[in-house]
Amino acid sequence: MVVGLNPSSWPILAPRFDRKGSDPADLVIANARILTCNVSNPRASAVAVKDGRIAFVGGIKGVSDHVGPGTVVINGKGRILTPGFVDNHCHVLWIGGLTGLMTTELFFCESAEEIKEIVLRQAAEHPDSLMVLAQGWKPHVLPQGVSRLELLDSWIGDRAVALMSYMADGWVNSKMLELMEERNPAAFERLEPEKDDSGAYNGLLRQFHAFNPLDFVSIEELGKGAKEMMFQAMGRTLDEALSVGVTTMDDVQNYKAFIPLILEFRDRGGLDKVRARCGYYVPNTVLDDEDAFVEDLAWWKEVGESESDEHLVMGRSVKLYIDGVASNRTTLFFEPYADDPNEYGEAVWTQEGFDRVVEIVDSMDLQACTHCVGDAGINRVINTYERAYKLRPGRDQRHRADHCSGPTREDIERLGKLGVYAAMQPTHFFGDETVEKAYGLKRLQLFQPWRSMEKAGVEMSFGSDWCAGPINPVYGLLVAGTRMNYRFKRNWGPRERIEIEDAIRHWTLDSAKALKMEDDIGSIEVGKYGDMVLWNHNPLKLNSLWFLLTHRLELGAMEDFVDMTIVGGRPVYRQEGSGEQSTLG
Numbered sequence: 001m002v003v004g005l006n007p008s009s010w011p012i013l014a015p016r017f018d019r020k021g022s023d024p025a026d027l028v029i030a031n032a033r034i035l036t037c038n039v040s041n042p043r044a045s046a047v048a049v050k051d052g053r054i055a056f057v058g059g060i061k062g063v064s065d066h067v068g069p070g071t072v073v074i075n076g077k078g079r080i081l082t083p084g085f086v087d088n089h090c091h092v093l094w095i096g097g098l099t100g101l102m103t104t105e106l107f108f109c110e111s112a113e114e115i116k117e118i119v120l121r122q123a124a125e126h127p128d129s130l131m132v133l134a135q136g137w138k139p140h141v142l143p144q145g146v147s148r149l150e151l152l153d154s155w156i157g158d159r160a161v162a163l164m165s166y167m168a169d170g171w172v173n174s175k176m177l178e179l180m181e182e183r184n185p186a187a188f189e190r191l192e193p194e195k196d197d198s199g200a201y202n203g204l205l206r207q208f209h210a211f212n213p214l215d216f217v218s219i220e221e222l223g224k225g226a227k228e229m230m231f232q233a234m235g236r237t238l239d240e241a242l243s244v245g246v247t248t249m250d251d252v253q254n255y256k257a258f259i260p261l262i263l264e265f266r267d268r269g270g271l272d273k274v275r276a277r278c279g280y281y282v283p284n285t286v287l288d289d290e291d292a293f294v295e296d297l298a299w300w301k302e303v304g305e306s307e308s309d310e311h312l313v314m315g316r317s318v319k320l321y322i323d324g325v326a327s328n329r330t331t332l333f334f335e336p337y338a339d340d341p342n343e344y345g346e347a348v349w350t351q352e353g354f355d356r357v358v359e360i361v362d363s364m365d366l367q368a369c370t371h372c373v374g375d376a377g378i379n380r381v382i383n384t385y386e387r388a389y390k391l392r393p394g395r396d397q398r399h400r401a402d403h404c405s406g407p408t409r410e411d412i413e414r415l416g417k418l419g420v421y422a423a424m425q426p427t428h429f430f431g432d433e434t435v436e437k438a439y440g441l442k443r444l445q446l447f448q449p450w451r452s453m454e455k456a457g458v459e460m461s462f463g464s465d466w467c468a469g470p471i472n473p474v475y476g477l478l479v480a481g482t483r484m485n486y487r488f489k490r491n492w493g494p495r496e497r498i499e500i501e502d503a504i505r506h507w508t509l510d511s512a513k514a515l516k517m518e519d520d521i522g523s524i525e526v527g528k529y530g531d532m533v534l535w536n537h538n539p540l541k542l543n544s545l546w547f548l549l550t551h552r553l554e555l556g557a558m559e560d561f562v563d564m565t566i567v568g569g570r571p572v573y574r575q576e577g578s579g580e581q582s583t584l585g
């Protein structure tokens, strides 16, 4: 939640300073415990921001020179101040916008009946949309041995319905299959519709993470006011991120039809309080026409050059997939699934195909961010990046292995040696039992093996993968420091836990590096943007026995740990009742 910011209510430390500093700043925070995430100057107690950038980091004495009559001074009251968090991989704009049309409530449904109720309500609330959309369903709550197509058809037969699982499996009805096939067969095929033994579609789509409603319908066909609803939903998502200390987000996967909407949202001020980087989705069919692909990438770079500003970065990265998710058996393993000895998963690209597509991406100086989760999928990605680095050595491409959930021991070493960026999301520990069953407990001992990766010198960074996990970094920091999983148990590789302070660095400075933005963000350092978070809990204590004993360990119970979030020296979120408004000087 975002509280109105009234400058006249900012806490002032006026009496402590004579307000005659020779180099007055716009904002000074003093008397804080600052974790700068800058290795050459890790701790400080005061910081000054001028014209959006940090002008001073140090102690109370030095900062007084930056306090003039117009300087806003905030009393840190001994609380922790960190850099703004940088989410290395999330979907806050695209899916964030879609939540305006596509309720996320299915995540909380524990039976088919509950799902049905939400879907029928969603249909009633969006009577003029060509599609009834909802997301978040969990595969294990559906009855076994029942045709999902028939089940959904029996709920709604006369309108197209598309439901995305929380792991991005697709489940659609007959009307939706018809609509997709008719409007855009190529985009439909990319979603990999499943067929039953008789060759008929069964209503499931294996690559539904690539679902973009605008491939099939216009924004107007999604109902009256659809665009406004999307913009409002995007705004809500970004406000939620600010309320938990996330100031920069890499929305890794965007589609051509969506780019104009992002630009319009930005032009209307939608990104004024945050920073976002956008990646561009590359489907596995692009090699069918390499010239068109190269042209498309050139277009993407041009968009970046003409549109990027201090709140929005475009045209620098692309998003690829090498495998999928465990729930629909598309995670690619070397050894079979723990709950199915005949299943190894499947790849989106062959090694050769992936070599070629990355060679093209690399030759255009774009950064490849590739979804890879299974050990065999990760291995294929590393092989390709190794080849790309050999073909064009000495460049700073920072190709990324996104998620990088379960690398083999050998590949952990290779990631470090080759300098492949592992963009990881500790919040994936809050999946469900599908992951546990598919990986098996033995393989889970190397699930996101942070300690081993740190030892191997891997360039690791952290994020949320929202909406596949909570955007609040507190949960991920807790996982990093305890290895607690979705059951709040510690049986997934407890030896791979790491220091919380290192986890904070992975979520700030190291994520900034993964976004190639470390010159501007990621640490509290002179010259960078004044993006900071003032905490009311000490995040370094999240894994302490005291914390674990005195807090409710569940999702949703740790939403109020941030007192203030500051972007470019401007407070953009302040917690109600944090005391800030009553301590006027």
Ligand SMILES: [Zn+2]
Residues within 6 Å of the ligand: 089, 090, 091, 465
């Ligand atoms: Zn993702």
